Amino acid sequence: MKDKLKILVIGSGGREFAVARALKKSPHVAEVFCAPGNSGMASIGVKALGIPEDDFKALKDFAIKEEIAWTFVGPEDALVAGIVDYFHAFDLKIFGPNARAAQLEGSKDYALQFMEKYQVPHPRYETFQTAEAAIAALPDFGSPVVLKEDGLAGGKGVVIAESRETAAATLREMFAKGQKQVVLEEFLTGPEYSVFAVMQNGNYRLLPLAQDHKRAYDDDKGPNTGGMGSYSPVPQLSPEQYQAIVDQLVKPTAKGLEAGGYDYHGVLYLG
The missing domain is CATH 3.30.470.20 (ATP-grasp fold, B domain)
Structure with missing residues (x-):
């Protein structure tokens, strides 16, 4: 047991449950902690800590105190906020992209600019900072059109608008609730693969x-x-x-x- 590792998993959802369960089965692992975790994790022998995923200092202090060998980060929010950079500053081993690299997930406009620069196929797109400018560009995209909030939205920030009227109303709603940028994309059909x-x-x-x-x-x-x-x-x-x-x-x-x-x-x- 002495040579086995203590692992910390950041997050609280089904993804983190699955990761923690897999890590717990490893013969090289002694204990798995999850922050904040959830009540179901006790059933697989994983200790839920209750520490919020955005409380980097508390997570770092726990990792140092418990001599955590390696930390796995699930939530995109924590990655975009820089948890990897923060842990690295204290020479702690952590799995996940740093804040700059996490922008590929954190900003749709940033990701599309990356794809354009490095010749990765992508839909035709344009990014707008106001509803009026985006609505004016709708005729260039036709219908249906894809509207994407430029930020983390848990997979929910995308609307496929079937008509120009729906697209205009949706754009006004997105900006009214505080969205700074919205991406318009041409609509593509076909199967989705992850x-x-x-x-x-x-x-x-x-x-x-x-x-x-x-x-x-x-x-x-x-x-x-x-x-x-x-x-x-x-x-x-x-x-x-x-x-x-x-x-x-x-x-x-x-x-x-x-x-x-x-x-x-x-x-x-x-x-």
Whole structure:
């Protein structure tokens, strides 16, 4: 037991539950803590700490006091806020991208600029700072059009507007509630696949692909959600399609991260 590791998982949802459970099964792990965790984690022998994921000082103090060997970060909010940079300042080992790299998840405009710069295929888009400017550009995009809040929204900041009237009303609502930027994207049709790449120093390893259910109601008739379940593997994806994803999306993204000096350590999600 003496040589085994103590691990800290940041987060409280199903993702962190699954990660903590997998880590707990490792023969190299002595204890797994989760902050804040949830009440269900006791059933798998994981200790929920109740420390908020944005209380970096309390998390750092706990990691030092308990001699945590390694910390895994789940929530995008904590990554964008700089928890990795904060832990590194105290020479603590932590898994996740730093604040600069996390902007790829934290800002849709930033991610699209990255894709444009490093020639990763993406929809035609434009970013606006006012509802009036965005509404004026709607004819250029046609209908339906995709409206994206430029920030973390837990997967819920995307609206597929079927008409120009709906798009205009939605844009006014987004800016009225305090949104600083909104991205307009051309609407693309086709299956959605979730690609997860574990990245370090320009190298990557792909996890099995998944497909999630984003839109509510039968036949994808409802609004986008943060995801209502997913499945993996995806048997309908042919080897040729898989290779196209690797060659056209994953490889140029990895090269872009290296060329841009992002020092990306963690899981990169490509939707």
